[in-house]
Amino acid sequence: MFLKTLLFVLTINCLSEYSCAQRNKKFFRKDYSFLEDTESFYKFHTLPKTWPEAKKLCALEGASLFYPQNDHEAHIVISYWNATQPHHAILLGISDLIVKGVFETIDGYPISDVYNRWYRGEPNDAGGVEDCVVMMKDGRLNDDGCNKKFPFMCKKTLQSLEWNQQCNIPNLDYVFNLELGRCYKFHSAPKNWTEAYAACSAEQSYLAVINTQAEADLLVRTAEAASQRQARRTELTGVVHLGFHNRLDEGWQAVGGIALEDTGYAVWGSNQPDGGSQERCGAMSSNGLLHDINCNTRASFICEHEVDTLSSQLDDRFGELALTNVVKQ
Structure with missing residues (x-):
């Protein structure tokens, strides 16, 4: 408990400069x-x-x-x-x-x-x-x-600029998980795998990659809670898109190019993967087990964001003598 509390305090302290002064720094x-x-x-x-x-x-x-x-x-x-x-x-x-x-x-x-x-x-x-x-x-x-x-x-x-203080991102929909030190967003509107990949990228995030059993359990809970909230408004499939694939015929890889077996979590469902050449994209079932699916399958998905991503961007930006992103007429 002490370590979790310390992590939370350090996270807030490290981000306070960015989260409280985005407008002053004119950074989006x-x-x-x-x-x-x-x-x-x-x-x-x-x-x-x-x-x-x-x-x-x-x-x-x-x-x-x-x-x-x-x-x-x-x-x-x-x-x-x-x-x-x-x-x-x-x-x-x-x-x-x-x-x-x-x-x-x-x-x-x-x-x-x-x-x-x-x-x-x-x-x-x-x-x-x-x-x-x-x-x-x-x-x-x-x-x-x-x-x-x-x-x-x-x-x-x-x-109109607002800032998600815990996730250090200009998107208030992402939720910070203290235990994992990462942020997640559940997208209930179904998309195919490539559309989901692009949507996460546009939000400065990536399709979620499971690294531990604890993270798998969290994503299952996230999907269950979101599905209950959205059940009356959208039809959700039985799987959730995640950030792994075999689209390059190089074996199953996470979106960062890491072999799936090296991510720390490669727990496949029964008889999975089983789709051969027609199922090159990755998903998670309701019990947290991994499945291969057709990349054109439309499903909900989860984006993952690393908290320190924009911190390093800000350090780079304000460490330069010439602020190339600020254009004065």
């Missing part, structure tokens, strides 16, 4: 740049996505799909865009998907209340399928198809 995530003139963080995603995909990815990162609040923000962001990226168009968090012809931001503001500089003759809903908005490097807007892929930006305002 290492992959986001802070623009002083807008007091917001931005990340340019160069891999094109559809509008729904872009919106979901920004949300997973704890941000939102960017749109300019006004001419001032548009000017600042376009200057940053021109200085750092070659792309000529980006998706904006504006659409008329709810009511045709009524363009609104993702948080419900009419476009007339924010940035509203269309090209002449736009929006024109060409072909009846242009319900989302893109912005060109000259600042003009055009309506386009929501299923067309474009680069995009995610945004997080400094004012």
Whole structure:
């Protein structure tokens, strides 16, 4: 008990500098740049996505799909865009998907209340399928198809920044476990294994890897509790995606490239693994035993976060003489 209490006190003391001063340090995530003139963080995603995909990815990162609040923000962001990226168009968090012809931001503001500089003759809903908005490097807007892929930006305002003190991460949904010294989040919305992998990565975490029987027991309890809470809202499968696979034909490995037998926990269920070439991804059953499954199986999943990950990022960031993530216009 004394050791657990000491670990808790040390954890809080070590994180207090970061958790209490994130706004002062103007730090959100290492992959986001802070623009002083807008007091917001931005990340340019160069891999094109559809509008729904872009919106979901920004949300997973704890941000939102960017749109300019006004001419001032548009000017600042376009200057940053021109200085750092070659792309000529980006998706904006504006659409008329709810009511045709009524363009609104993702948080419900009419476009007339924010940035509203269309090209002449736009929006024109060409072909009846242009319900989302893109912005060109000259600042003009055009309506386009929501299923067309474009680069995009995610945004997080400094004012909205909150911090999970125990997990040292800007995501309040992660729960710290004192005994294991790690944080976990149960995702009840079913995804296939690769989607789950990407979702954890977007949250600066990874699909959970079991290292001990105690951790297996914790994840079983976590899944059981979450399943009971979510039973009326979503259909959960009998397994939970975990962070191991055989997708590379190199034997079963944890997501960090470590052989499964070297993780400390490789307790397979009866007759598992049994799927051959069709079941290359890993999961856990309700009793904590490991199963191989088809990677396309949709299931709930658990993400794991190491508490000191962002601490080292902050040390790196504020140890540099030139703060490359702070962009001043």
